[in-house]
Amino acid sequence: MNSDNKKIPALICYVVALACFFLPFMQISCQEMNLEVSGYAMATGTVGDSIAKDLGKNSPMGSMGMPPGGQQGDMQSIELLLAMVALGIGLFIGLNASSGTIKTAAGLGAVAAILTLVSIPKVKPGMEGMIEVSLRVGFYGILVGSLAGCVLHWMRLKAIDKETS
Numbered sequence: 001m002n003s004d005n006k007k008i009p010a011l012i013c014y015v016v017a018l019a020c021f022f023l024p025f026m027q028i029s030c031q032e033m034n035l036e037v038s039g040y041a042m043a044t045g046t047v048g049d050s051i052a053k054d055l056g057k058n059s060p061m062g063s064m065g066m067p068p069g070g071q072q073g074d075m076q077s078i079e080l081l082l083a084m085v086a087l088g089i090g091l092f093i094g095l096n097a098s099s100g101t102i103k104t105a106a107g108l109g110a111v112a113a114i115l116t117l118v119s120i121p122k123v124k125p126g127m128e129g130m131i132e133v134s135l136r137v138g139f140y141g142i143l144v145g146s147l148a149g150c151v152l153h154w155m156r157l158k159a160i161d162k163e164t165s
Helices: 003-022 039-044 047-058 078-093 099-118 137-164
Strands: 024-030 033-038 131-135
Touching (some): 003 039, 003 078, 003 137, 033 039, 039 047, 039 137, 078 099, 078 137
Antiparallel strands (some): 024 131
16 A cells, blocks of 8 residues: 555544534533533634523523623643644645655644643643533643654654565
8 A cells, every 4th residue: 555545534633623523521510510512612712602501402591691701811722722733834844746745744743632631621720529620522632643643653664664675
């Protein structure tokens, strides 16, 4: 199997990982409320808008007390934003067939996976009993897609090395 045939699965993994940014990344639970936040909302700092929209749907009082964007920037995850950018760049760089760009695309997938792990939200001290944060399908999709794309790019690189030998 030549490296061009291995390019498609690696790129599909990166596309899947990028799509997972729009799925629920985490769920915040406190008492009787469950709010889901996407990775995109965390990366762009629009978590407040997302929470206000969920409160409007799930609460009989609507989103009173929390104006849209009230939390904007407070819960922005620079790590997730960088992971999203790394995957996007890795996707486009991975289209090339040179060994240097394939190494870079694989490295960007690994960087995205590490940044995703670093971005796991933590409950503030003293709030552990009141608030629970659980990871959702978006987190796992980003992580698995990044790692799978990285591995597939390395396998593609091995195929190029065999072809040139």
